[in-house]
Amino acid sequence: MSKKILLMVLVVGLALLSFGKTKISVWQFMMDDTLSKQVKAQFEAANPDIELEIVQLSWATGFDRIVTSIAAGSAPDVIELGNTWLATFASQGVLRPVDDIVGKVKDDYVAWNFVEYQGKTWGFPWLLAPRAMYYNLELLDKAGLDPDNPPKTWNELLNASQKINALGSDIYGVGLCVGELYSPYQEWFLPAVWGNMGHFVSPDLKKAILNSEPVIETANYYRVLSNYALLGKESELAEAFGKGKLGFFFAGPAYINNTQRDYPETIFDVVLIPKPREHHGYHASFAGGEVLGISSQSKNVEEAWRVIEFLLSEEVAMQITRTTGEVFPTKVGIEKDPWFESHPLHATFLEQNKYAVPFPPLAEANKIEQLFTNIVEEILLTDAPIEEILQKYNQQIQNLL
């Protein structure tokens, strides 16, 4: 009899405990099912009052799912967003400003410029993915170049690309992205503008300056470089690079593991993106990254923050790095993690991150991104005069600012 009573008390107690739990849903792209389960178990063990639901989104449809859920009024509490999306989402009022929370962790993490829009903070920088330059040591050697001294300036890159391109009809100096939405401008063109001390919008974000001298010079250089380039989608360029047909290409860390696994015979390295001239400009890169925002529809802000704090932690973020090899934690001092010692190519991306610049926080960022893809494609795929191209798009960007 007493056993029965004990059992009933236990069942009722468990039921009450589970009813008392707050459910927090996280929609994210970076953790696969296995990792999500591990993270969920770790978090719930340390936070028995919260039930964590982690949903993995795909890059193909995730954006639409987020938009649809917000429109339907059923947004998750915590949403992972690409840093270029943040200003647009913030401007639409779908994120909660988190200035009242960030003070607790501001000094522990970097890349706060990812999450600022109109003087407020709208999320937490979570993971970083800057771009750097991959190069094939064997092709440099065959072209009579020193594989230990890859190009550091635009001119050196142009000369090296020219020599590698001359090695054969199916060998190309450099790979430049076209034919898709983001990579054409992100992987190098816009970072090259930044590296050339230019910008497409004035510091107050009110005036389009795409027709300025640094941008014109960059665009002209890009067109000349394209004479020795293979043009295609990023994945196509990565494949050609893996097959040993490409001297250089610009991309995030995602291709390190893939290339090593699928093309073990290709000897390659990763270095900082070349700067315009020895005494001018810098090794600028596109600051790609992921941020975590709290939905303005969330009713459990405190619990959502506890989840975010856990996801931001070095332990969880490094688990993602080790699993994917595509992103790095934003945690200050992460370069001291022993994992980077055994992964020197990945460590180069951390070095490159010091020169990474995020897309300006503009509400119309997603429309401007599309225009940028067109700009790069017009430069690379048409003969239209550079200044005409830049002037035309400068007007279109100005209309959006």
Add this chain to the structure above:
Amino acid sequence: MFILKLNSKYNITTFVFLLPWIITFIIFSLYPIIFSFGISFTNYTGLSPEINFVGLKNYLSLFKDEIFLKAMRNTFVFVIGTIPFTTVISILLAVLINSKMVRFKGLFKAGFFLPSVMSMVVISTIWRYIYSADGIINYLLQTVGIEKNTGWLASPDTALLSIMIMNVWAAIGYYTIIFLAGLQSIPEELYESASIDGASSTDKFFKITLPLIKPTLFFVIAINTIRSFQIFTEIFTMTGGGPLNSTQTIVHYLYMTGFRQFRMGYASAMAYILVIIILIITLIQQRALRSEY
């Protein structure tokens, strides 16, 4: 009269069985249709709860939108450029498979039909590699001395054409099977009589086969027209509308405008323009069908 009918046992049973479909139709079809028509007159973003009535502004703006006009042109090029090829190749394949000289008919039917049961995303991904800068087509061209340093989908001159070719390849199997069904309904005696009269194979095709499969032909053209105007998956998977909007189509632009630029009202107006276009063309086709039969 209606109440009387409803009261009869048969009609109530019918209604009860139809109810799940009616409810599903109202929630998932009728409501979105009415809702999207309503928001096509607003500046609804999809994210912000703020909605303002803008009248016909979205519709009028569309005709000044260069990308929309390009998307419209591309869609028409796609429709006009694929339907004749799909139809003609499907008829020829169906006639060939139906003829006595072809053995292993089941194998051919299954082979041609295979792309129809495959996901368009899978097909598009495979063809993306075929068309890539480093893909098999460029490789074959290189072996005959033609060099091309872009992928076929990365050049504004070839991207749309490449997608059209892939679409024809992917669609012919489905329509071949439909034509086969049409061909098999033609009585064999007609061909035998024609043979006795000394008709050639060409005569038989143009004077017996083609007239008798006209209803199937109109069905195929009508269905293919509607599907072609709604082309999306291929564009989304293969080019994203680029390069330089050379593969931008109405539905893809509609999607980009609504879901990526958060202009749901504007995108809805685009959807209704597409509805009107498809409606007009279908009506024309229906009239042509009626005049024949």
